[in-house]
Amino acid sequence: MSISRLHTSARASGIVINNGTVYLSGQVAEDPDADIQEQTRSTLARVDALLVEAGSHREHLLSATIYLRDIDNHFALMNEVWNAWVPEGHAPARACVEAHLARSALLVEICVTAALTD
Numbered sequence: 001m002s003i004s005r006l007h008t009s010a011r012a013s014g015i016v017i018n019n020g021t022v023y024l025s026g027q028v029a030e031d032p033d034a035d036i037q038e039q040t041r042s043t044l045a046r047v048d049a050l051l052v053e054a055g056s057h058r059e060h061l062l063s064a065t066i067y068l069r070d071i072d073n074h075f076a077l078m079n080e081v082w083n084a085w086v087p088e089g090h091a092p093a094r095a096c097v098e099a100h101l102a103r104s105a106l107l108v109e110i111c112v113t114a115a116l117t118d
Contacts, residue, residue: 006053015054022054022114026067032105036074039107040081047112056114058085061092067109071098078108 007014016023027046029039051057066082068074075096086092092112101109 015050017054017116020116021062022051022056022060022116024050024054024112024114026109026111028101028106028109032103032107036068036077036107037081040078040110041085043108043110044081044085047110051112051114054114055116057117058114059087059090060115060117061086061090062113062115063093064095064110064112066094066096067099067101067111068096069099069101069107071096074107 002018004017005013005015006017012025014025024047027043027050029042030046031038031042034042048058051060066078068078078096092114099109101107
């Protein structure tokens, strides 16, 4: 069994690939001053790029965990972007929770697991 780790630092790896499965660390927006929808779009663009780099695609998503700073005010707005991003018929298992994120300006963080593309 071979485990591949990409974008590794002392604390975490951005991508871990093991046994046909891709694990991404939590992703956040490039511009933390943007609104929730733009932060969600930016975060999902980063997820897309990492999935492609790892040899996968959003159609191969297995699970997703979404962390929102303010679930009461941002859940519906984030879901508008999420629903447009997830390919029809390929929705992953998903959890969405409210959380204190690493920086106060961050409104959303998304962590996904996907299968490698055949």
